[in-house]
Amino acid sequence: xxxxxxxxxVQRPKSNTNILQNKLPVWVxxxxxxxxxxxxxxxxxxxxxxxxxxxxxSKLDKDVVLRVIDECLPVKPYFALFGGEPMMxxxxxxxxxxxxxxxxxxxxxxxxxxxxxxxxxxxEIPPNRLWVSLDGPEEINDAQRGENVYKKVQEGxxxxxxxxxxxxxxxxxxxxxxxxxxxxxxxxxxxxxNCLNLEMxxxxxxxxxxLQRPMSMKxxxxxxxxxxxxxxxxxxxx
Ligand SMILES: C[S@@+](CC[C@H](N)C(=O)[O-])C[C@H]1O[C@@H](n2cnc3c(N)ncnc32)[C@H](O)[C@@H]1O
Ligand code: SF4
Numbered sequence: 671x672x673x674x675x676x677x678x679x680v681q682r683p684k685s686n687t688n689i690l691q692n693k694l695p696v697w698v699x700x701x702x703x704x705x706x707x708x709x710x711x712x713x714x715x716x717x718x719x720x721x722x723x724x725x726x727x728s729k730l731d732k733d734v735v736l737r738v739i740d741e742c743l744p745v746k747p748y749f750a751l752f753g754g755e756p757m758m759x760x761x762x763x764x765x766x767x768x769x770x771x772x773x774x775x776x777x778x779x780x781x782x783x784x785x786x787x788x789x790x791x792x793x794e795i796p797p798n799r800l801w802v803s804l805d806g807p808e809e810i811n812d813a814q815r816g817e818n819v820y821k822k823v824q825e826g827x828x829x830x831x832x833x834x835x836x837x838x839x840x841x842x843x844x845x846x847x848x849x850x851x852x853x854x855x856x857x858x859x860x861x862x863x864n865c866l867n868l869e870m871x872x873x874x875x876x877x878x879x880x881l882q883r884p885m886s887m888k889x890x891x892x893x894x895x896x897x898x899x900x901x902x903x904x905x906x907x908x
Contacts, residue, residue, distance in 0.1 A: 677701070677730070677738060698742055699750040702759035703729035708781050710803075710815045712851045712879045715754065732761045736768055743772040750777045751797070757784040767795045777801065779847060783819065785826025793833050796841040801875060802827060803847050806857040807865050814853050831870045845873030852889050855896045 677700055705727050706716050715722045739749070749769050756762060757780055769776045775798045782802040785792070792800075805811045808820040831844060846866070848858060858876060862868075878893055 693745045695742060695745070695747050697750065698738070698747045699752055700730060700735055700738070700765070701752045701754070702735070702756050702762065702765065703727075703754040705729065705758050706753060706755040706781070707758065707783060708755070708816050708819065710781075710805075711853070712814060712849060714880055729759060732764065735761070735765055739765070739768050739772065739774075743769075743774055746772075746774045748775050748777070750779075752779065755781050755784070757788060762788075763791050763795060766797050770795055770797075778842075779803065781815070781819070782823035782826050785823070786829045787826075789826070789830045789833050792830060792842055793837060793839065796839070798841055799843045799845065799873065800830075801845055801847045801873075803849070804861070804865075805849050805851070806854045806861050810854055810857050810861075814849075814851065827870065843872035845871055845875070847875045847877060849877055849879055850893065850896050851879040852892050855892050858896070 677698070704715070704722055704725070706713075709716050711717050713720050742749075751759075751762070751765060753759070756778055759765070766776060766778075777799045778797045779801040780803070782804070785800075785802070802823060803815070804820065804823055805814045811820045812818065827844060830842075834840075834842070834844075848854070848861060850858065862874070878896070881889065881893070
């Protein structure tokens, strides 16, 4: 296994007896790779104050990942594939396939920039849910997540959605995660009202940027105000 990529297993132990007898774990998060092709300003990994700069890039060993999946499959936990950008993991399709063929469920957060390129394989062996990150209308999103990211992501979503519909499939479900920051907090409602075709959206999540030093009372106030309106919301529409 690599030095820094992580496997998180969530358990709610009821006794000291065998974990599998208690149908544990319930969630397994695999940070497949630390690598990412974007440098979103607010990101706690690769952003302006991110923790990954200057660090040796790492990814999980494929055999270890598949073994963890096989060992957990008997209790059918809910898997999450995390990153960095999980779709940059060289064995991404193998991992999704192993989970789905084992009849378990898997969520994938993604920056969405690989959706177009991977549309065929995402339809062939679909994760259950994709959480695509976009943080506002084009100009605002790209100020936070990088030039031309908005267009690329939306093109990818449309390609994937069209392919899924053409084939009459229900998965992967496609939805968005919006991160509220001092840059994006005024655009939440406008984004959901004007930038999305809600017919194509299965779920949304509105989440707040984690605050870390240096922080200002102004930023905290912005979050408090936005929080009163939106709170942390994860909505499943389908
Ligand atoms: C670390 S990313 C990994 C997956 C993928 N690269 C992406 O951007 O969706 C997971 C989620 O965390 C969000 N995120 C990044 N920095 C954050 C921060 N400082 N506070 C809260 N969420 C953050 C991202 O926007 C994304 O929705
Ligand atoms: S795409 Fe995800 S991991 Fe990469 S910099 Fe942006 S938020 Fe961070």
